[in-house]
Amino acid sequence: MNLGEWRLALAYPALARLPLSLAWRSAARIGRWSGHERRNALIAVSAGLEKAFPGIGADAGRLRVWTRDYLDMFSREAMDVFCMPRLNRENVGEYIHLRGIHHLEEARRHGRGVILVLNHYSRVIMILVRLGLMGVRMSMLTMRIDEKNPDLSPFMRAFLRTKVERLLGFMGGRCLTLGENLRPIYEGLRRGEIWIILSDAYMPQFGSWREFPFLGGILQLPGGIERIAARTGAHLVYGVTHESGPDRLDCELRPLPPDPAEGLAAAVRELEKDVLASPGQWWQWNILDFIWRPA
Numbered sequence: 239m240n241l242g243e244w245r246l247a248l249a250y251p252a253l254a255r256l257p258l259s260l261a262w263r264s265a266a267r268i269g270r271w272s273g274h275e276r277r278n279a280l281i282a283v284s285a286g287l288e289k290a291f292p293g294i295g296a297d298a299g300r301l302r303v304w305t306r307d308y309l310d311m312f313s314r315e316a317m318d319v320f321c322m323p324r325l326n327r328e329n330v331g332e333y334i335h336l337r338g339i340h341h342l343e344e345a346r347r348h349g350r351g352v353i354l355v356l357n358h359y360s361r362v363i364m365i366l367v368r369l370g371l372m373g374v375r376m377s378m379l380t381m382r383i384d385e386k387n388p389d390l391s392p393f394m395r396a397f398l399r400t401k402v403e404r405l406l407g408f409m410g411g412r413c414l415t416l417g418e419n420l421r422p423i424y425e426g427l428r429r430g431e432i433w434i435i436l437s438d439a440y441m442p443q444f445g446s447w448r449e450f451p452f453l454g455g456i457l458q459l460p461g462g463i464e465r466i467a468a469r470t471g472a473h474l475v476y477g478v479t480h481e482s483g484p485d486r487l488d489c490e491l492r493p494l495p496p497d498p499a500e501g502l503a504a505a506v507r508e509l510e511k512d513v514l515a516s517p518g519q520w521w522q523w524n525i526l527d528f529i530w531r532p533a
């Protein structure tokens with residue numbers, strides 16, 4: 239294990255025993271990164287930010303703030319995995335606030351299921367923890383975290399498995415991974431289930447792509463959400479988590495148009511608003527070249 243993995247294996251679990259506020263506030267100080275990983279992340283994230291925001295390289299102070307926000311957010315996102323078991327219905331409201339639950343309820347009234355559209359933005363799993371503790375049952379589609387994903391080390395595979403297992407304990411549903419038969423999603427949505435799909439996921443083998451205006455350029459996303467919604471009659475709802483502080487998260491559900499194509503396009507516009515509000519919270523700067531190009 240490298241230094242970053244030792245921190246995740248030892249320091250994070252130990253700090254997670256502190257009062258929750260202290261645990262989250264301490265996460266950024268120890269970081270989840272080894273020195274080599276941190277340097278590589280800073281280079282990749284800075285390059286992505288400079289492509290989308292021409293001229294930001296000349297504003298060293300602002301670029302430094304955005305990249306620091308990025309690294310610190312990931313440190314707290316890792317701490318979330320170890321703090322999750324300590325959250326319950328009695329204390330979750332102190333740390334995770336949620337607006338817009340009525341949009342999810344309205345989307346379910348038509349009798350079909352709902353695709354809750356999330357993105358790799360901020361501490362994304364915590365909105366699901368909050369919803370789960372409110373009694374909302376959900377299932378999710380995620381990347382492969384088994385041996386068939388060659389990009390994961392054995393340590394990261396184990397860490398992500400723990401993350402998914404703990405999250406499913408709140409969600410109450412099931413987890414389907416990319417590459418598996420998607421029939422359970424189609425059948426579940428037709429039965430009225432809620433499925434979580436991240437719209438900004440990237441894998442080279444995705445077969446169909448949609449293009450959207452985004453940050454003055456073109457964002458390329460998989461078209462699976464639109465296709466699944468069209469075939470099942472599912473409605474789309476947008477969800478996002480914002481950090482108001484290390485130990486305070488403001489989550490929000492927003493309505494999307496019922497037409498699948500219009501709904502996905504609207505979700506991208508919502509993502510753009512969130513990225514502009516807090517650029518350092520979007521995970522995908524390090525892979526921007528694969529999903530975005532200048533207009």
